[in-house]
Amino acid sequence: MSDDAGIKKAASLLKQGAVMLDISCPICHMPLFKLKSGEIVCPNHGKVYVVKNEEEEAKVKREVSLQGVEETLLDGLFAVAKKIKEDPSDEESLKQVIYYLDALDRVEKLIKELKGQQSQ
Template identity: 50%
Template sequence: MSSTEQNVKKAADLLRQGATMLSDACPQCGMPLFRLKNGDVLCPTHGKIYLVKSDEEEEAIKKNVTMDKVEDILVNNLYYLSSKVKEDPMDQDSLMQVIRYLDAIERIRRVKVTSQGGK
């Protein structure tokens, strides 16, 4: 039996055990990878594989880091504005800005939630 046939047999065994075939291929041999029920990713030839994060995931992480920074800035400004409102409760401009900042923070949290929920 050739090594290719052996790999096909192993792949079939994995599927029979309830593993799912992934769209990713083994970086070393190009065989399709399989995800076991316990979450491990296997190459039929090389055994357990640690997948590098996909570009998409990396992008989502970068995006969330940016959003976190923006949120920090917004929260800091909000804090500064709220101290102004405290000094002068009738300061309508500062009050309006507080409301705008709260709105912006709420929006940014919504964007973060949707990007984390994908996949």
């Protein structure tokens, strides 16, 4: 992406109420923006993670892998839900849905815990 496109994107982020930060993207060195949602984005690269130290980097990596697990579980859940739609008397699939929901609940708790630690 050219610098021009980055500047245009930066301008539109500001219009949306994003705040320009005094830190720059580690990849392209454009200033980073903090969105209203609290997410930090680079106009060129989208969502970026700003880490202050190795400990924080490890936490972010864990969070990203947990989000991967969450996505996999959701895919599985949707696949099973589809089976139930085809055959509502499929008890085995109904049990699987409960397992998936339970697993998702646990993963979400872990992610929340990690996020809580980061904001302290």
